[in-house]
Amino acid sequence: MSPSRGDRWLAGALGLAAALAGGAIVLILAFLVIEAWPALRQVGLSRFLGDSGWLPAAGPDGNFNLVPMLAGTVAVTAGAMLLAVPAGVISAIFCRYYAPLGVSHIYRRLIEVLAGIPSVVYGFWGLVVLVPWITRFRPPGQSLLAGALILALMVLPTVALLAESALRSLPRSYFEGAAALGLGRFTTVRSLALPAAAPGIGAGCVLATARALGETMAVLMVCGNVVQVPTSFFDPIRTLTANIALEMAYATQFHRSALFVSGLALMGLVGLLISAVERLSPKPAYE
Amino acid sequence: MNRSSVKADRTATFLCWIVAFAVTGTFFWILWDLLGHGFKGISWSFLTTQPRDAGRSGGISSVLVSTSLILGVCLGVAIPTGVGTAAFLSEWIPRKSRVGRWIRRSLDLLAAVPSIVFGLFGAVFFGEVLGFGFSILSGGLTLALMVLPILIRATEAGFRSASEELRLGGAALGLRRATILRHLLLPAASHGIVVGLVLGVGRALAETAALIFTSGYVTRMPSSLLDSGRSISVHIYDLAMNVPGGEANAYATAVVLILLLILINSLASWATQTWLGGRSLP
Numbered sequence: 162m163s164p165s166r167g168d169r170w171l172a173g174a175l176g177l178a179a180a181l182a183g184g185a186i187v188l189i190l191a192f193l194v195i196e197a198w199p200a201l202r203q204v205g206l207s208r209f210l211g212d213s214g215w216l217p218a219a220g221p222d223g224n225f226n227l228v229p230m231l232a233g234t235v236a237v238t239a240g241a242m243l244l245a246v247p248a249g250v251i252s253a254i255f256c257r258y259y260a261p262l263g264v265s266h267i268y269r270r271l272i273e274v275l276a277g278i279p280s281v282v283y284g285f286w287g288l289v290v291l292v293p294w295i296t297r298f299r300p301p302g303q304s305l306l307a308g309a310l311i312l313a314l315m316v317l318p319t320v321a322l323l324a325e326s327a328l329r330s331l332p333r334s335y336f337e338g339a340a341a342l343g344l345g346r347f348t349t350v351r352s353l354a355l356p357a358a359a360p361g362i363g364a365g366c367v368l369a370t371a372r373a374l375g376e377t378m379a380v381l382m383v384c385g386n387v388v389q390v391p392t393s394f395f396d397p398i399r400t401l402t403a404n405i406a407l408e409m410a411y412a413t414q415f416h417r418s419a420l421f422v423s424g425l426a427l428m429g430l431v432g433l434l435i436s437a438v439e440r441l442s443p444k445p446a447y448e
Numbered sequence: 449m450n451r452s453s454v455k456a457d458r459t460a461t462f463l464c465w466i467v468a469f470a471v472t473g474t475f476f477w478i479l480w481d482l483l484g485h486g487f488k489g490i491s492w493s494f495l496t497t498q499p500r501d502a503g504r505s506g507g508i509s510s511v512l513v514s515t516s517l518i519l520g521v522c523l524g525v526a527i528p529t530g531v532g533t534a535a536f537l538s539e540w541i542p543r544k545s546r547v548g549r550w551i552r553r554s555l556d557l558l559a560a561v562p563s564i565v566f567g568l569f570g571a572v573f574f575g576e577v578l579g580f581g582f583s584i585l586s587g588g589l590t591l592a593l594m595v596l597p598i599l600i601r602a603t604e605a606g607f608r609s610a611s612e613e614l615r616l617g618g619a620a621l622g623l624r625r626a627t628i629l630r631h632l633l634l635p636a637a638s639h640g641i642v643v644g645l646v647l648g649v650g651r652a653l654a655e656t657a658a659l660i661f662t663s664g665y666v667t668r669m670p671s672s673l674l675d676s677g678r679s680i681s682v683h684i685y686d687l688a689m690n691v692p693g694g695e696a697n698a699y700a701t702a703v704v705l706i707l708l709l710i711l712i713n714s715l716a717s718w719a720t721q722t723w724l725g726g727r728s729l730p
Contacts, residue, residue: 172540193568252467279709281656285698289481347453377562409661410661421568427562
């Protein structure tokens with residue numbers, strides 16, 4: 162039976178929708194490259210890594226050193242993950258193995274709510290509560306530390322929820338075997354559950370890292386946005402994302418093209434992490 | 449069990465509870481601070497008057513209108529495209545086909561794009577190439593791209609959960625594929641669509657970075673989709689960062705945003721339970 166005319170129309174429409182959805186990322190990447198091209202060609206990659214400062218508004222003769230922003234992004238992300246990974250994984254273990262059933266339910270729900278709080282609200286809270294609190298110890302308060310703390314809070318739910326689902330998906334027979342061997346709870350968790358769930362937990366951590374790298378509003382609000390390579394936790398920093406958000410409003414021509422270069426750098430970092438997730442995942446996310 | 453492993457278990461238990469208390473404590477600290485400062489600022493007049501004096505005084509009526517218009521544009525584009533793509537992926541092409549793999553792969557990548565990059569793209573593509581400028585239309589279309597992966601993923605899961613008997617039965621009755629899709633599969637997949645919508649709306653409401661350069665900062669009441677309009681998240685950001693003395697209204701607006709998100713979440717779980725409970729097929 163040949164498809165009716167209505168069915169052919171429908172197939173065409175659905176195919177078109179799918180082409181639009183699938184093509185979006187290609188369009189985005191293409192525009193990033195096209196817009197970044199003038200700066201990349203005239204300034205060259207080496208000056209983006211070795212110039213004496215960041216003064217892009219002066220046109221091709223300005224300074225285009227992205228290293229402070231790259232360092233800021235990497236430092237704040239690393240600081241956040243240093244806190245969020247242990248806290249998130251321990252939260253997941255708590256939920257699965259150590260908490261009483263009722264507590265586990267409530268705690269999981271609470272983490273889901275934390276995951277739903279918008280980043281601008283985290284940033285606002287950081288700005289009015291956390292930053293003044295840090296200022297008391299070491300001004301100026303808007304700092305790498307503030308950024309790392311807020312980011313850690315923001316990505317902790319991602320780590321915890323993905324680690325919990327990795328632990329949950331372990332086969333029941335593993336635990337029956339461990340119980341039959343007379344293994345204690347701690348031994349079971351350390352030597353059985355964690356190694357078995359490691360790929361899933363690892364993938365969750367990398368996804369959370371990608372999210373922390375790309376986060377804009379919260380770090381923009383609490384990090385101080387000074388262009389410098391940080392030397393201590395209390396130094397203000399500027400991330401790649403904040404750099405774009407701050408300067409895009411008034412950037413023209415060459416300057417704007419330089420901002421697209423930082424967008425491209427950001428996409429590069431995120432792309433690296435996403436391909437790492439594909440390697441880590443027990444099976445590909447799409448199948 | 450030897451003594452050292454009992455001791456290790458006790459230490460682990462202690463550590464787990466400490467972390468759980470710390471996370472819970474921080475959560476309530478944030479909540480208490482936001483509600484404590486923000487709740488008293490909320491009133492009917494706060495919701496129904498326009499911002500004055502850069503938002504320091506007055507309410508957020510125009511911000512709420514702009515936010516709903518941006519959301520409307522976003523969903524108006526994302527729902528047909530997303531549901532269409534999900535239907536295409538799950539019903540029209542073989543599950544492991546190369547086209548399907550490529551589309552899913554590019555959607556995974558799209559989901560990973562940082563929101564500021566969406567903002568850059570939206571500003572150039574919708575704002576300049578298509579000529580929409582700083583407008584609600586640009587912002588809504590940019591957001592539509594952002595929520596597509598979530599919506600498609602959830603809807604596709606909905607289609608996949610529909611029982612195979614529906615498709616076979618429909619085909620056996622000689623129904624057209626359009627009819628099978630519309631009357632059998634779409635209702636069966638609707639819980640997936642609702643889940644995707646909730647997640648998508650949540651993300652769209654919370655979004656700030658992608659909107660600053662697309663829908664803009666203007667606090668006036670928008671009169672068309674081509675006007676610039678400030679969304680609720682951008683309003684919080686602007687009051688907190690750029691308006692000295694805007695803190696009180698920023699707190700109140702943040703509480704309104706959180707209440708909106710809670711409302712949407714509960715509406716969705718109510719809808720999946722009651723409305724879909726009667727409608728979803730066996």
